[in-house]
Amino acid sequence: MVENRPFLTFLSHLVLILGLLVVFLPVYIALIASTRGPTEFLSGIVPLLPGDHTIANYRAMLQSGLSTSGAPPLFPMMMNSLIMALAIAIGKIVISIISAYAIVYFRFPFRALAFWAIFVTLMLPVEVRIIPTFEVVANLSMLNSYAGLTIPLIASATATFLFRQFFLTVPEELIEAARVDGAGPIKFFWDILLPLSRTNIAALFVILFIYGWNQYLWPLLITTDTRYYTVVMGIKRMAAYADAEPLWNLVMAAVMLAAIPPVIVIIFMQRLFIKGLVETEK
Amino acid sequence: MQTKRTVFPNKALPYFLLLPQLAVTGIFFLWPAWQAIWFSFLREDAFGFKSTFVWLENYARLFNSASYINSISITFTFAFAVAFLSMAVALLFAVNVNSMIRSRNAYTTLLVWPYAVAPAVAGILWWFLFNPSIGILPYLLSMAEIRWNHRTSQADAMTLVVIAASWKQISYNFLFFLAGLQAIPNSLIEAAAIDGAGPFKRFRTIVFPLLSPTTFFLLVVNVVYAMFDTFGIIHATTEGGPAGGTNIMVYKVYADGVIGLNLGSSSAQSVVLMCVVIFLTVIQFRYIERRVQY
Amino acid sequence: MATVELKDVKKTYAGGVEAVKGVSIDIPDGQMCVLVGPSGCGKSTLLRMVAGLETITAGDVLIDNNVVNRLGPAERDIAMVFQNYALYPHMKVYDNMAYGLRNRGMPRPEIDQRVREAAATLGLAELLERKPRELSGGQRQRVAMGRAIVRSPKAFLFDEPLSNLDAKLRGQMRIEIKAIQRRFGVTSIYVTHDQVEAMTLADILVVMNAGLAEQIGTPLSIYERPATTFVAGFIGSPSMNLMKAVAQGAKGLQLADGGSVVKPRDTELPQGGREVLLGVRPEHFTLVKDGKNADLELSVTAVETLGADTLAHGRPSGSNGSGGEIIARLPGASRIDEGDVLPLAIDPGLAHLFDAASGQRI
Secondary structure, eight states: OOSOOHHHHHHHHHHHHHHHHHHHHHHHHHHHHTTSOGGGGSSSSOOSSOOSOHHHHHHHHHHTOOGGGTOOOHHHHHHHHHHHHHHHHHHHHHHHHHHHHHHHHBOOTTHHHHHHHHHHGGGOOGGGSHHHHHHHHHHTTOTTSHHHHHGGGOOOHHHHHHHHHHHHHSOHHHHHHHHHTTOOHHHHIIIIIHHHTHHHHHHHHHHHHHHHHTOOHHHHHHOOSGGGOOHHHHHHHHHHHHTTSSOHHHHHHHHHHHHHHHHHHHHHTHHHHHHHHHHTTO | OOOOSSOBOOSSHHHHHHHHHHHHHIIIIIHHHHHHHHHTTEEEOTTSSOEEEOTTHHHHHHHHOHHHHHHHHHHHHHHHHHHHHHHHHHHHHHHHHHTOSSSHHHHHHHHHGGGGSOHHHHHHHHHHHTOTTTOHHHHHHHHTTOOOOTTTOHHHHHHHHHHHHHHHHHHHHHHHHHHHHHTSOHHHHHHHHHTTOOHHHHIIIIIHHHTHHHHHHHHHHHHHHHHHSOHHHHHHTTTTOSTTTTOOHHHHHHIIIIISOOHHHHHHHHHHHHHHHHHHHHHHHHHHHHHHHO | OOOEEEEEEEEEOTTSOEEEEEEEEEEOTTOEEEEEOSTTSSHHHHHHHHHTSSOOSEEEEEETTEEOTTSOGGGGTEEEEOTTOOOOTTSOHHHHHHHHHHHTTOOHHHHHHHHHHHHHHHTOGGGTTSOGGGSOHHHHHHHHHHHHHTTOOSEEEEESTTTTSOHHHHHHHHHHHHHHHHHHTOEEEEEESOHHHHHHHOSEEEEEETTEEEEEEOHHHHHHSOSBHHHHHHSSSSOOEEEEEEEOGGGOEEETTSOOEEOOTTOOOOOTTOEEEEEEOGGGEEEOSSGGGOSEEEEEEEEEEOSSEEEEEEEETTOOSTTOOEEEEEETTOOOOTTOEEEEEEOTTOOEEEETTTOBBO
16 A cells, blocks of 8 residues: 555454455354254344254254255255266366367367357356256256256356467467377377366366356256255255244254355365456456 | 467367267257247147247237336346445455455455355345344344335345345455456556545546446446346245335246246247347457457 | 478468468488578478478478478478477476377387487486476477487477577577587478578578578578678678669769769679669778778768777768668777768678669679
């Protein structure tokens, strides 16, 4: 800063700390609620200090869930979310990196057409083509399956553009040196381009993992079998139920469990996450 | 379109490399989008046996229906409220964090995580906080003689979903504002200080104008987010209610199509939304072109 | 090791741009051919056609007497050193050098032996486990050389390999490259825009301009007898002075800018009335004490004192200024000031005459 005014610095910290309190508030309250017993919500407002039902609540949710709400236990739902997040992240990265490779390192008829076809997917989020996409998946007998949960979501213009952009910055001479060194297209991709793309892949993985884990509308549409429920869509059923019955302690335990994995990924891979976020917007 | 100066001579390989992406795109994006357009011109009879081509009748009905007009206006209110609230708070955070040196990374870490919380989960968190019978916020509000009930008041429900949607988006806006602030050369700030501008004047006359590309970019991104990525928040909390008070367009497509099973109307709504996304994407890309030249 | 031969090689790009308009060069086994010229003259394109990185529009490239037009770069058995080195950033020095050998399926022990030998020759033995980013510019340059050497190819191709180095290192690497090329006796083609590199490295020098080879010869023959005004201006520093003049028969040459009549000694004069360009290298002017022995008087407008030499910039006295500036390179000890009028003699036999219209040597 240009001036050194301790009062201004103090004011800045004050604003930030108050702001952070507001940002943390909903999670703190949820966390507290998830440590309390079932009867403690009958009287007035949510308590502000932790209770002693933590282990019991979380164990109950992981193992049996809110069976009355028709949702399965949390643990299998979390596994489904994990499978979905990993499959989407890996699938998107794989098909995007190879299509970007084709677009940048080859010249062939209909190259521009292919590029535009991929580009158009940017303009067609699931939300605007719900019913026909559902019908396609239904016709392919992919309802209630992991394939149905993931494959329709793995086309990605953003990831393809990211890799294309990155490939364009790779020095021309590397492919020339590799060709002189006798490397063909597959070998060049595997030995040179893929290792060079490591950081980009990792950054993209963080973003896409969160994207996959947080999917809501799609699993809601194509799963009717509780064995394929994901945790984010599953808790909605419980929340609706909890509004009628005082089971908020259990619902909030479920909410925490649904939120924790992606939050951990972001906090521990913050640098990659920020890189991924900024790069995908280029 | 750009390629490398030197490319591989293979003829068939690039098609194989593109095949998976194009197959998924074709089957799950382009074909359904085309179907949506086609269905939007059809009307099914009551039993779903027969459909007739009705030209623009679905669209005409749509734009003559009070509930759709209502949905459009609600969507605009919601989108701009979310964009404004989350950007304003994020900018406040970014400006203050940017003036820190040692604590900058710590604050950043404390602010990025809400991005990872699913919209539906964010919705439930605030839904709980605002719960009229046990929530802490209605309790505090009642002390100020304000009665809160998002189950009956449309304004309360809208406020709830706006706050939940904005809360989740603060991280994103914060990171982009912080990057934008750090891209402003320090020499400019110093020059302004020498010219006698104090911190607030500097922000108003130097920093904020120089941030305008970032601000505009974020405005577009936030509107897109609020219009299309907040389905989970609405569905998990208000379900469009009370009495359609939070029935944003994306939720209405779902409600009319999946729950109401009105294929023609839902498809027409899909097509309208497609036009909105295309419009917003074009704005975004034209802006990026300018940013590159800049 | 092999001969490299270019027969009327042409390159026309899809847009119709003619980058190379027909160049023929013969490079005997073990010789170093340097292609020099300004940017855009087609020298890099020509090299890349030899490498197989650009298709050949017309003509033939022969390596070891075989036409290689249709072969890919790897099949031509050539090695290339790139301007930015093109080292694989994620591979250690050892792997960078071994990569091409592995791709050719060479047995491991032989690869190891070759890499270590080349590394020892280039002083890289200590650096084999490092990544390229941990090396200095000169070391990276050596690794790029090493990658070429280990292959024992039929030809080395250098694409401006020294232009990313600072001046001092460039001088040093120039000598190293020459020494290595001599030692291994590998036929080489070297592209540069730097005429010092061109002069010092070449066995055969090719001066290129606008897609054509203006002159091919040994560096000295080109310096001594430039075939065109372009070559005359390009080779030598500072450039050769070119003065417009009209031949006056036995009297000499009347400078077109209104200066005096010049009669260079030991020079065959063209027939009267012909418009010519009189070329004199700055280093071929001698300051004479006696004005009577002078061929030309120079009114000095600027002086650059370099220590060893002094460069005197000026105009022929009596000139109206339309002929541009003349530079004379004089001994460093000459004390010269602006405004001096210097009596200069052209060294006998070292004047060059070109046709004013065509630029060809007379």
